[in-house]
Amino acid sequence: MDLPFPAAAAAATAPDAPLICAVPKGRILKELGPLLTRAGATPAADLLDEDSRRLRFETADPGLEMVRVRPFDVATFVALGAAQIGICGADVLLEFDYDQVYAPLDLGIAQCRISVAEPAETAGQDDPRRWSRVTVATKYPNVTRRHFAARGIQAEIVALSGAMELAPTLGLSRLIVDLVASGATLKANGLIETEVIAPVTSRLIVNRTALKTRPEAIGHWIARFRQAMAAA
Amino acid sequence: MDLPFPAAAAAATAPDAPLICAVPKGRILKELGPLLTRAGATPAADLLDEDSRRLRFETADPGLEMVRVRPFDVATFVALGAAQIGICGADVLLEFDYDQVYAPLDLGIAQCRISVAEPAETAGQDDPRRWSRVTVATKYPNVTRRHFAARGIQAEIVALSGAMELAPTLGLSRLIVDLVASGATLKANGLIETEVIAPVTSRLIVNRTALKTRPEAIGHWIARFRQAMAAA
Numbered sequence: 090m091d092l093p094f095p096a097a098a099a100a101a102t103a104p105d106a107p108l109i110c111a112v113p114k115g116r117i118l119k120e121l122g123p124l125l126t127r128a129g130a131t132p133a134a135d136l137l138d139e140d141s142r143r144l145r146f147e148t149a150d151p152g153l154e155m156v157r158v159r160p161f162d163v164a165t166f167v168a169l170g171a172a173q174i175g176i177c178g179a180d181v182l183l184e185f186d187y188d189q190v191y192a193p194l195d196l197g198i199a200q201c202r203i204s205v206a207e208p209a210e211t212a213g214q215d216d217p218r219r220w221s222r223v224t225v226a227t228k229y230p231n232v233t234r235r236h237f238a239a240r241g242i243q244a245e246i247v248a249l250s251g252a253m254e255l256a257p258t259l260g261l262s263r264l265i266v267d268l269v270a271s272g273a274t275l276k277a278n279g280l281i282e283t284e285v286i287a288p289v290t291s292r293l294i295v296n297r298t299a300l301k302t303r304p305e306a307i308g309h310w311i312a313r314f315r316q317a318m319a320a321a
Numbered sequence: 322m323d324l325p326f327p328a329a330a331a332a333a334t335a336p337d338a339p340l341i342c343a344v345p346k347g348r349i350l351k352e353l354g355p356l357l358t359r360a361g362a363t364p365a366a367d368l369l370d371e372d373s374r375r376l377r378f379e380t381a382d383p384g385l386e387m388v389r390v391r392p393f394d395v396a397t398f399v400a401l402g403a404a405q406i407g408i409c410g411a412d413v414l415l416e417f418d419y420d421q422v423y424a425p426l427d428l429g430i431a432q433c434r435i436s437v438a439e440p441a442e443t444a445g446q447d448d449p450r451r452w453s454r455v456t457v458a459t460k461y462p463n464v465t466r467r468h469f470a471a472r473g474i475q476a477e478i479v480a481l482s483g484a485m486e487l488a489p490t491l492g493l494s495r496l497i498v499d500l501v502a503s504g505a506t507l508k509a510n511g512l513i514e515t516e517v518i519a520p521v522t523s524r525l526i527v528n529r530t531a532l533k534t535r536p537e538a539i540g541h542w543i544a545r546f547r548q549a550m551a552a553a
Contacts, residue, residue, distance in 0.1 A: 109491065114483075142505060142506045142509040142510075143509055143510075144484050144486055144487050144510055145487065145490070145510075156484070156487050156491070157484065158481070158483060158484040158487065159481070159482045159483040159484065161482055162481050162482055162483060162484065165479075165480070165481060166487075166491070166493075169479065169493055170492075171487070171488065171491035171492060171493045172491070247397075247401065248397075249390070249391070249394050249397060250391045250393055250394055250482075251346075251390060251391040251394060252376050252388070252389065252390040252391065252394065254376055255376050255377065255388050255390065255398075255403070256403065258377070259341065259388070259398070259403035259404070260402075260403060261398075261401055261403045273374055274374045277374040277375055278374075278375075278376055278377075
């Protein structure tokens with residue numbers, strides 16, 4: 090027999106239920122606080138306390154609740170409709186490219202970039218235009234394959250979830266593709282940024298089905314976030 | 322043209338190079354400190370400072386260096402030979418099942434378990450022996466599929482990297498499969514543990530090729546860790 094989803098699923102999407110907004114742990118969340126307050130959605134204080142065991146939080150507005158998840162999971166929660174809206178780095182959207190996710194608003198926060206980097210001692214040693222294959226350590230396999238394929242280079246991926254800066258020194262890969270903010274981590278590990286693949290900021294994202302079934306509630310929050318940005 | 326791995330790769334596996342040991346960020350690392358000291362491999366102090374940008378650390382023994390990576394990446398670093406040895410939860414070994422990784426020593430630290438959990442209100446509502454399919458949110462898709470397949474149940478996986486405790490309440494899945502230590506996170510999110518899939522402790526793991534090419538150095542460290550455990 091097939092198991093139906095628990096009753097809570099229906100409750101979460103009932104027309105009068107609070108909208109659920111998925112927000113990412115870590116770097117983006119730290120910058121997001123003031124914007125949420127200007128949008129009238131100051132969250133329960135422990136949303137920002139990553140040691141808290143709680144994962145779901147009320148906000149100053151009874152129409153909006155928040156769930157705190159891993160950055161790469163925000164798009165999954167929204168794509169599958171578990172959250173109707175979310176805040177998510179453009180890097181995650183580039184990597185997953187979910188049909189079900191619509192990104193109507195660039196929030197302009199948490200600026201960084203997806204870049205190619207390599208050890209200072211190998212950079213410029215040969216001409217990348219002559220490469221046919223290259224090994225790359227990354228948590229962005231799709232972005233990386235697409236980037237190199239566009240120039241006729243086959244990227245062989247070493248899939249890591251972090252610390253990819255170690256990969257070239259330990260002989261795992263020639264290059265890395267990673268998120269770069271200040272560049273201090275690259276520098277501390279002897280790497281230099283050789284190319285920017287894409288600039289990254291955080292986006293407000295929306296589940297496409299929820300946008301059809303609850304257009305007023307979602308439109309309301311898009312407008313609130315837009316005003317909050319203008320007030321910054 | 323093919324790109325050879327950088328020269329550093331060869332250096333790292335030279336017979337007189339320090340062995341590289343991959344250790345996981347987070348929970349295990351906190352418990353590992355005293356064991357490393359008893360094994361004569363007290364690491365540079367900032368290994369335990371997770372805000373440090375450094376990823377590679379000397380130890381009290383010039384024959385051993387450490388790299389600090391994500392728990393799920395430890396087995397990858399060792400399987401690919403970037404680290405010759407590593408410390409890794411049995412959960413990661415069960416999930417990845419790398420041929421290249423040999424786990425000679427159970428260190429007995431960081432005890433926990435991989436368990437099935439579900440919301441208190443649905444637990445026991447129907448008889449799992451009658452299920453043919455079930456939706457499960459987890460970061461262990463392979464462990465989960467194998468566990469349910471052994472009882473004739475097809476597990477439909479919602480792959481998340483964290484916060485899977487949210488999935489049942491938000492209608493993403495009926496069950497979760499996750500690492501459980503005290504059970505406090507499950508409880509804080511309204512879930513109860515219904516079944517233990519496997520007990521988990523940390524293991525010393527070894528790259529099989531390195532074990533053949535550098536048997537003395539690796540044997541030396543296996544013996545040191547074994548003595549350190551006996552001295553506990």
